[in-house]
Amino acid sequence: MTALLALIRRDIRIALRVGGGALIGVLFFLTVVVLMPFAMGPDLALLARLGPAILWLGALLASLLTLDRLFTADHDDGALDLITMSRTPLELSCAAKALAHWLAAGLPLVIATPILGLLLNLDAGATAAVALTLLAGTPALTFTGMIGAALAVTLHRGGLLLAVLVLPLSIPVLIFGVAASEAAIAGPSSFGAPFSILCALSLFGLVVGPLAAAASLRQGLD
Amino acid sequence: MRLSGREVGCVRGGRKVFSGLNFEAASGEALAVVGPNGSGKTSLLRLIAGLLVPARGSITLEGGEAELTLAEQSHYLGHRDALKPALSVSENLNFWRDFLGGERSDPAESLATVELDHASHLPAAFLSAGQRRRLSIARLLTLRRPLWLLDEPTNALDTAGQRMFVGLMGDHLSRGGLIVAATHMPLGIAARTLRVGDAS
Secondary structure: OHHHHHHHHHHHHHHHHHOOHHHHHHHHHHHHHHHHHHHHOOOHHHHHHHHHHHHHHHHHHHHHHHHOHHHHHHHHOOHHHHHHHOOOOHHHHHHHHHHHHHHHHHHHHHHHHHHHHHHOOOOHHHHHHHHHHHHHHHHHHHHHHHHHHHHHHHOOOOHHHHHHHHHHHHHHHHHHHHHHHHHHHHOOOOOHHHHHHHHHHHHHHHHHHHHHHHHHHHHOOO | OEEEEEEEEEEEOOEEEEEEEEEEEEOOOEEEEEOOOOOOHHHHHHHHOOOOOOOEEEEEEEOOOOOOOOHHHEEEEOOOOOOOOOOEHHHHHHHHHHHHOOEEOOHHHHHHHOOOHHHOOOEHHHOOHHHHHHHHHHHHHHEEOOEEEEEOOOOOOOHHHHHHHHHHHHHHHHOOOEEEEEOOOOOOOOOEEEEOOOOO
């Protein structure tokens, strides 16, 4: 437990100090959402209707942007070798790294959502609904994306491969995330069903992601 | 405690690096792995550390802790030093002490031994190559593991640093530890020589 806490603390510290992890994702999220009204014109009703989808797309792309840092830095400086040789199981170390990544890069997106909702003419209730679905859904993006990040390290090909591998896996999260937000805002379908599936996807990712990532890293030892 | 390798073979990228390698070392003994560049010295260390899978043969450590694997009882000091430039010297050291697992000792004392105690709050980004190597050596001291796997350990160290490290290796051996070191220079301690590459 001390070992995992130490790993989480270290990764968060690095993400906050280098300014790469948390800030780049939020800035990218901000850019996407700010540019959207300019692209679509000053139709407030349209903007409010598309708001949840835009926020979700922005959050998905932003979390993808920072994912490739998850293992590459540790691989390049040899830290991954020592992590593999640790007495902590590699699966748990992967889970801890993903959790730290979500805390440093995913959670800021959720926190930024209320401010960005204003730019898209979403009222307080709608913004809260989107933020809630992002809170439930972004862990799924991180944990499934971790598989792609581990494979990218193993195959020595960085970002491009990651996007190709991870995007299909994140489509279900996007579908149910937007569906739940739409249901909360406009109805008439229920909010509960898609939201439960979203939570289920996150829990599923929490179990499968670390196992798959650790298997991939072990396979790629060199 | 006894480290032994039987008919170990290594294949990397489809190319045979070495094969049929036999070696043995008991508690308190050091093994100096020598050979020309590209002969597989680093590969052998990584095989022992469990970071590569042997193409054939086996490597075992007898008399260690039964529940732990060979890798979990080894320290690996490689070319890449696993230091994070954004973290300070003591943060780097404390992280590895907390994370790796093993019998711990006081990190401040280890830093004093490698003469880095004056820089403990400095970000690792500002360390010189020799100081980074000293910090990596402090990791070996602050966490006790019986087997040290050293890849050209005295690289970048000044003469005082090399003398200090020879002393540390001696201490480790006298406590019953084992050392396998890949090196081009004499280690400075009594060591058996293991030649890789040209012999087979």
